[in-house]
Amino acid sequence: xxxxxxxxxxxxxxxxxxxxxxxxxxxxxxxxxxxxxxxxxxxxxxxxxxxxxxxxxxxxxxxxxxxxxxxxxxxxxxxxxxxxxxxxxxxxxxxxxxxxxxxxxxxxxxxxxxxxxxxxxxxxxxxxxxxxxxxx
Amino acid sequence: xxxxxxxxxxxxxxxxxxxxxxxxxxxxxxxxxxxxxxxxxxxxxxxxxxxxxxxxxxxxxxxxxxxxxxxxxxxxxxxxxxxxxxxxxxxxxxxxxxxxxxxxxxxxxxxxxxxxxxxxxxxxxxxxxxxxxxxxxxxxxxxxxxxxxxxxxxxxxxxxxxxxxxxxxxxxxxxxxxxxxxxxxxxxxxxxxxxxxxxxxxxxxxxxxxxxxxxxxxxxxxxxxxxxxxxxxxxxxxxxxxxxxxxxxxxxxxxxxxxxxx
Numbered sequence: 001x002x003x004x005x006x007x008x009x010x011x012x013x014x015x016x017x018x019x020x021x022x023x024x025x026x027x028x029x030x031x032x033x034x035x036x037x038x039x040x041x042x043x044x045x046x047x048x049x050x051x052x053x054x055x056x057x058x059x060x061x062x063x064x065x066x067x068x069x070x071x072x073x074x075x076x077x078x079x080x081x082x083x084x085x086x087x088x089x090x091x092x093x094x095x096x097x098x099x100x101x102x103x104x105x106x107x108x109x110x111x112x113x114x115x116x117x118x119x120x121x122x123x124x125x126x127x128x129x130x131x132x133x134x135x136x
Numbered sequence: 137x138x139x140x141x142x143x144x145x146x147x148x149x150x151x152x153x154x155x156x157x158x159x160x161x162x163x164x165x166x167x168x169x170x171x172x173x174x175x176x177x178x179x180x181x182x183x184x185x186x187x188x189x190x191x192x193x194x195x196x197x198x199x200x201x202x203x204x205x206x207x208x209x210x211x212x213x214x215x216x217x218x219x220x221x222x223x224x225x226x227x228x229x230x231x232x233x234x235x236x237x238x239x240x241x242x243x244x245x246x247x248x249x250x251x252x253x254x255x256x257x258x259x260x261x262x263x264x265x266x267x268x269x270x271x272x273x274x275x276x277x278x279x280x281x282x283x284x285x286x287x288x289x290x291x292x293x294x295x296x297x298x299x300x301x302x303x304x305x306x307x308x309x310x311x312x313x314x315x316x317x318x319x320x321x322x323x324x325x326x327x328x329x330x331x332x333x334x335x336x337x338x339x340x341x342x343x344x345x346x347x348x349x350x351x352x353x354x355x356x357x358x359x360x361x362x363x364x365x366x367x368x369x370x371x372x373x374x375x376x377x378x379x380x381x382x383x384x385x386x387x388x389x390x391x392x393x394x395x396x397x398x
Binding site: 079092122124 | 173174175176177178179180181184279281283287289290291322324325326327328329330341345
């Protein structure tokens with residue numbers, strides 16, 4: 001092979017540059033955030049569906065609910081266990097945000113981490129965030 | 137041992153098949169509805185007001201000036217988070233006032249009596265029987281409910297404004313800019329809109345769902361009556377039976393559900 005040294009050196013530099021982001025960030029991965037439940041949500045214990053399904057399917061559920069509410073005017077959701085919920089994102093006590101009162105801790109934490117930007121809050125009014133000192 | 141490879145492949149094949157089908161069978165076994173919990177259900181509120189065909193009768197004899205209408209308009213706009221935009225071309229209106237000659241274009245003549253000539257009329261979406269806006273909407277964001285209410289699903293509106301061109305009553309407004317900064321007092325019970333969607337009166341569908349009459353009816357001190365046009369015993373039908381009423385542009389064939397006693 002001609003110019004073996006030059007080629008090998010070039011390859012080493014090339015591989016080093018290409019893989020730079022990987023080894024530079026090695027061990028620095030930010031752990032996936034856990035949404036923080038409000039006291040009210042903790043006390044309620046159960047949501048509209050089990051927690052696992054809620055994690056995976058809340059966007060489909062919200063999509064289905066908005067059609068059910070707007071188009072069919074059905075606004076009450078009764079779970080298999082017989083508990084009823086107000087099928088609303090942000091209005092009333094037993095709506096989503098009525099229980100999960102803190103948008104920043106509950107919604108935004110994961111959405112920011114996963115870099116998803118749902119447009120819910122362009123129209124829906126988020127519950128007032130409590131000031132940090134009130135939380136303590 | 138001559139056929140050992142052949143028999144090995146046979147056994148291996150059957151085993152692989154068996155392993156492959158197990159998860160499928162498991163799924164079938166678990167989905168057979170043997171769970172103890174009943175399925176979740178959705179329903180209307182028990183106190184929800186329902187009708188076959190909602191309609192409205194506005195008694196204009198009970199109004200004398202614009203001051204009588206202002207509290208009604210304000211009540212509507214307040215609970216629906218309708219912004220007050222400084223630029224007249226950007227104005228958002230669900231319920232507003234107009235002159236007789238503009239509201240009832242096909243009835244107007246220059247010798248109409250003085251009271252009618254100067255009386256402000258309350259105008260709003262007519263929740264037509266055959267709504268042109270619904271036919272024009274390319275995304276089905278505007279639709280007609282079974283109870284006659286022509287409703288908007290703001291989630292689906294793409295802001296093409298075909299509905300605004302189609303509506304013969306000018307009942308629709310477009311959000312040319314973000315309305316949020318122009319809402320004086322946000323009502324948390326109702327969402328706002330965003331830039332780029334059309335909006336209009338919804339006959340207070342969200343209030344009917346919890347057993348309340350529309351906001352304008354409550355604020356009108358009896359001048360506006362709301363009820364079921366299909367129920368011959370209803371209050372609106374009684375008013376229509378005993379009074380002479382007119383509708384806006386009935387000759388267009390849209391079939392408006394808002395009646396005016398003049």
